[in-house]
Amino acid sequence: MLRSPTLCLRGSGFGETRKSCAWRMRGLATAAALIGIALTCLAISRRFERERRLLAKLRARGALDLADDVPLSELSDAERDAAESLVTAGVLGIRRNRCYIRGVELVTFRRKRLRLLVSGAVGALLLCCLVALVILRH
Numbered sequence: 564m565l566r567s568p569t570l571c572l573r574g575s576g577f578g579e580t581r582k583s584c585a586w587r588m589r590g591l592a593t594a595a596a597l598i599g600i601a602l603t604c605l606a607i608s609r610r611f612e613r614e615r616r617l618l619a620k621l622r623a624r625g626a627l628d629l630a631d632d633v634p635l636s637e638l639s640d641a642e643r644d645a646a647e648s649l650v651t652a653g654v655l656g657i658r659r660n661r662c663y664i665r666g667v668e669l670v671t672f673r674r675k676r677l678r679l680l681v682s683g684a685v686g687a688l689l690l691c692c693l694v695a696l697v698i699l700r701h
Contacts, residue, residue, distance in 0.1 A: 593698040597691055604687050611680065613645040618654070621664050632661035 620642070626633045635643060635657070646662050649655040653668045 589698050593695055596694045596698065600687055600691055600694070604684075607683065610645075610648070611676070613641055614649055617642050617645045617649065618664065618669075621655075621662070626663045627666055629656065629658065629663055632656075632658065632663035635660045635662060638662075 617638075621627075621633060624633050625631045635646070638646060646655055646657070650657055650662075652672060654665060654672045655662050656665050
């Protein structure tokens, strides 16, 4: 006895089988996961770029020690956020609403940040491949 394939009733085209509907949902899940990973990578890279620009700006102004610090009022809101992040990392110092670069910690910070950036990029690539394989294989 021949049985016709069951039809996918919700949100599908007329006469579409359940199998093709499931494949479409897997493709949608894959796209959503990959877009989420890409947006996370973009957000992290924007943060790193803001921090890099702030350090370059402070270096250009000569804020390399406590004597040559720069007032926080001269920084934009995004630069202040980056400064707070760099203070917690130990690269910047803030005293009396003025910030300066701590030169000693800057060398180790650059190495750590580069390692984090490279390992994060490789991890994101592997995660994308894994997500695509897992969702599309099953």
